[in-house]
Amino acid sequence: MSHFETIIGLEVHVQLNTKTKIFCSCPTSFGESPNINVCPTCLGLPGALPVLNREVVKKAIQFGTAIQAQINQNSIFARKNYFYPDLPKAYQISQFDVPIVGKGNIEIELNGKKKIIGITRAHMEEDAGKNIHEDEYSKVDLNRACTPLLEIVSEPDMRNSDEAIAYLKKLHSIVRFIGISDANMQEGSFRCDANVSIRPHGDCNLYTRVEIKNLNSFRFIQKAIEYEIQRQSEAWEDNKYNQEIIQETRLFDTEKGVTRSMRGKEESADYRYFPDPDLLNVYIDETLFKEGREIAELPDEKKERYIKEFGIKESDALVVTSNLEMANYFETMLAQGASPKASITWLTVELIGRLKGESTLQNCNIDAKTLSTLVKRIEEGKISGKSAKEILDVLIEKKGGDIDNLIESLGLAQINDDKAILQAIENVLNANADKVEEYKNGKDKLLGFFVGQVMKNVKGANPNRLNELLKEKLH
Known part of the structure; x- marks a missing residue:
């Protein structure tokens, strides 16, 4: 594997900690009974219209400010068309051509060396629901549908799994310090898709990339990336790269530590993006810009x-x-x-x-x-x-x-009574006159002996004060 260079880009979905969803007033609370936090709008029922949550825009601006990114005063919501059971309206409201946050960067530090990882974009979008598979049945919980997300897309600047984890930890820290997300990975508030490809050292071409989907722990993200690097490297060395490495979405099997094919990877054209006709363009006025620029200490x-x-x-x-x-x-x-x-x-x-x-x-x-x-x-x-x-x-x-x-x-209070300590010192020095003479003649190690003897007589004596008083007496 030393013959190859790894190319890693990461897409991170951060759930924003607003009280209500991005396009309706349903609560975003976690752990509720299935399909409780829903309404016609987040279910995509006919005639229900989305209304943008202002707090979502503010938090997106805060993130853009934190990474020193270009923030677009005008941005556009688009429909990303695809159908899965957890997306009943068959499209996701997202951003495509003009996202709210443009290019920025995050600095990581690894083994004492610093590196800049570029951010391509960060855009607002709604989350889908959650599929629950039990025995021969599959169920859908739509409480999470329409929950506000900020999708943060990095440049393919990472060259190994350690850099990827350092970037993710830094990103995780930033969104928590500025207070836009709890980033709880166990609850799915901070999820990562990893795009991984390899190429021979010195080759500037970009080869087939594989996307590993829905990773939600730093340990599993690192293991998934390392497994995929090994899989692709072995395919290349066996001259089977073109046959075995196809552009696809894969899932990581946490028990076996391997990635498995999920489906063919879609391109942007497959989603048939177009501006959402139910939403106006997002315009950030000066008041909102000012609010979004005010962030907590990074x-x-x-x-x-x-x-x-x-x-x-x-x-x-x-x-x-x-x-x-x-x-x-x-x-x-x-x-x-x-x-x-x-x-x-x-x-x-x-x-x-x-x-x-x-x-x-x-x-x-x-x-x-x-x-x-x-x-x-x-x-x-x-x-x-x-x-x-x-x-x-x-x-x-x-x-x-x-x-x-x-x-x-517990009887652990120190004795700070100078009178009691001095009396004990006098007793010890008088009983060990020969050793006092040896100490004064240069045998400094005897100081420890005197300290020990005094401590036996005054248990709990403050050792710092004891040392000070003892040295004064000996000199």
Whole structure:
């Protein structure tokens, strides 16, 4: 496979988080009973007319702003004609010739190297329903029909599955940080179609591409792309490329880890696009343009601000801005008074390191205020870092709790009483006069011995304060 170069382009469907659908007032809520959130318009019944949801346009502008794209003040809705059971009116309202968002770009970073991935376009469209196959029967749930989507089409700029996943994760992060989608992959709010082809290194031609449809997890997307690269490479090396690689749509079998043919791949002419006669052209007035240009802080902007404002390392800033939950958790800790560097350590190393299985920050019982309190108690000298780890273990086990109550009930409070510590130091030094003399003659390692002896006498003594007082006495 090293003889070939991979060409990857991705089409991502992002479900916009509006309260109602794109062309009607039906709710977009997930998990309802089948065929509850429907009306004549989203069912495409005769005489029902679509009315464009203004929020959909605003969110599309926000995305275009985030990727520094051309935003077309005038755009057109078209009918994309095809029939499947989950699309009862036999056409999808989409955009074709003039999309709302034109060319833009997204920067990815992989193994310390940065690369620009071009965005060809992003257009608004309605979603189809969902087919449910049970035994010998197939059913259709049309709750999802007419849900607003933003389809984001990349240039074929990715050359391996790692770049594809880095691009998808960056895109996923952007749409969540600017608040236009929850991008929940399990619920289908962020779905990907991958177009994959190969060519010999040095060849500038583009060969037959295969589209892998409806991928909704980063792990499966990567596996599907890698399998398809292997399949096409083996066909080429066996001189069967022209016979075995045809332009088609394939599905990924997650259990067997292979792609399977679904249907022949349609070209745009097969869809017989034409402007939708029931919808006016989309015109973005100055008020809507201004609203759409106002977006939340992007992940890269947040990362740079953290480095500059809090003096943290770039690697730490990259981790803490890797997803919206992490960034929000971190900022809440700071708002509660914890220091930036300690917050990063206790969030990204200690807390995340203890989360297992399906546990994430989203469903973790230890909120940012609780962890912030733990960090502050360390910084105040009320507990040691070792004791804090013990408390965190209890919090994980018991799924939450009060920090101060745990400090008291577990007997982990540090002693900061200088008088008690000094008395213990005096006792230890008087009992070990010979070792004091050795220390003063240059045997510095004996400091640890003295610290240990004092700690035996004053359990829970603040080690930092103990060291300070001990050094003063020895010098």
